[in-house]
Amino acid sequence: MDFSVSEEQRMLRDSIAKFIQQNYDFHSRCELVGSETGFSAAHWQLFAELGWLSVPFREEDGGFGGSAVDLMLMMEAFGQGMVVEPILPSVVLSGGLIAAAGSEVQKRDMLGALMAGRLQLAFAFSEPQSRYNLANIKTRAELQGDSYVLSGQKSVVLNGGAADVLIVAARTSGGQLDDNGVSLLLVNADTDGLVRQDYATVDGHRASEITFDKVRLPATDLLGEAGGALPVIERTVDRVSLALCAEAVGAMEVAYRKTVEYTRTRKQFGVAIASFQALQHRMADMFIECEMARSIVIMAALQLDAHNGIAPRAVSAAKSRVGRAARLIGQEAVQLHGGIGVTEELDIGHIFKRLTTVQYMFGSTDHHTRRFASL
């Protein structure tokens, strides 16, 4: 048993921490969030140069190694800075799908460009009715000659606005809830018949509503096997869930540390409010939650790397437990800050928002608790 990190992992973590310290103070983050694209192209280029965009990929695909533990360490470090660059939707999620399902040519063309920072991707999977069921898909792609004709509506597509290419989950056969019949299609963002409505999300990221009205695609733009994409999607979303959990751990650690710091300096009734035991215990609980979350995320990362078939259950355990921790820590951080905690003026409120959305993306706490029980 060994929970220590390797020299390489330590360097990865330290270099991200250094980047955040130098480039990502609260004010700079607010500027990015408010900017037209919602993140910095220059940062993205730097991430590529430093090899961070290659971390989730195997060496044979040109990546850095692709272990879940590496991914966890990286995302935790990004979480500490509340980084808004679209690593999760573009690299871990969409890149993950290409790595898992792509042909050699697709991998060479697209993963290379992705890791070099030249390509932005988004995965369009959720639909208004689908909630957290990845198989619940009404969007259809009909094969007509050597083309697919794609029609349907996708909701809350993360990074949809910046994506050059969308990966779309569509039915090529089967009924709305069938496991079989789900396919992945690569769609250029500027294709005719595709309509996008881009917007900011409550946590400072970006997403889009996207409709496809008889979008015509060459049949070769299929990613992976026709009708057999669901297992790939599920596996990839599990990795993304782990990455999101790790990001949340980073944010939770910052949240409780900042709360401790703030209560030590904030004075009421002539003393620092940290001197009230009622508040001390609440902060002890925040710390405990953060450590419990960290532990279960490590457990899940190790299970993912073990490729032993129990990873889905482990990931659901992590997502469920992290969701609870994120909820408590986010709410308490705000409460203990008092009024300043509910304003845009301090980072703590922004951390609270992200700690809220992580509870509802890729399956809510409740969803993963049920999934854990069912697996």
Place this chain on the structure above:
Amino acid sequence: MNIDYSPEELAFRREVRDFLQAKLPPGTRRKVLDGLPLIKSDHVNWQKILYEQGWAAVNWPVEYGGTGWTPTQKYIWANECAMAGAPEVVPFGMKMVAPVIYTYGNQEQKHRFLPGILSSDHWWCQGYSEPNAGSDLASLTTSAVRDGDSYVVNGTKTWTTLGHYADWIFCLVRTGGPGVKNQEAISFLLIDMETPGITVSPIITLDGLHEVNEVHFDNVRVPLENRIGEEGRGWTYAKMLLTHERTGIARVAQSKKRLQTARELASNTSHGDGIEDDESLMRVPSFAQKVAAIEIELLALEFTELRTLSAVSTGQAPGPESSILKIKGTEVAQAIDELYVEIAGYYGLPFVKAQFGGEYEGPWVGPGAAANSAPRYFNNRKTSIYGGSNEIQKNIICKAVLGL
């Protein structure tokens, strides 16, 4: 013990329902029911309709324009308003400063200020908190120094809700020097927001909206006649009101309506594992249990409130029990806010602020009630912080009830 309505009370309820049905503007009602932000005119228009009906000042004594309703009638009114989707009364004028004026003000002040509050021609805001005086309000430092027939006020008030709409602000200010005990050094002043030297700067809350402000006073001259009661007694006036003016603090009626709407919404939200509409979120046992647990809490809260109201109607002053209402009322309401976020699922994420304004013409993102679910949840974390934070309420219970 019984909780039945008399025939008169039932008739009153009918009258109230008919009135709300006929007079509540549909646009405002829609916003309230969808949990969208209201603007000034939503509030003022509605208050003016109530004013014409003679129902604007539910709790005031009849002689100043109050309704003279019994506690049961007030309870019916609150419930019916919430069920109909009527906006809540903005409390600063109607519920906060008016009782101070009619209880402690002189004749002149009553004549001067009460009519404008009653008719909603004057918007009031509350200037108590300061950057360094939040939970410890008595440590406030905004000073009012006598100079001839006026005070000269200097300092900063903060968290001033809707101060940017306000014509008047009521403030607690320090009139006593350093030697004077806190509780004898504070006075209650009414200040015209137009007075030179006042600047209002916005503070943006987590929902991205401008609701609160900082209000700066730079040598602001306030006539002595704008002081309520005696100099140095302001703290006492403010405190007396805190314990008396607690009706509706638990916001039971609003929470009932919000919970009912949440249940309807969940019934129309696919849980994802069935073919659309026939398989709703309400069919998921863990979700249904969450809803049930909140409803049960709300029932206990409602009867706690009713017990308090009934004690008040038999002449007892509400004591520290009102702290229960504040704590549990905000906890239940916050749990309901969270329920909306959960129901929204992915649609809790989009933040299309333009949708909240009246003029938005783009396509609406997600179902109506999802749009503001997360921002509202974020913003309403304030309710356990303001009005005496829930921690401070527990301190009160420890001291005043448990004798600790």
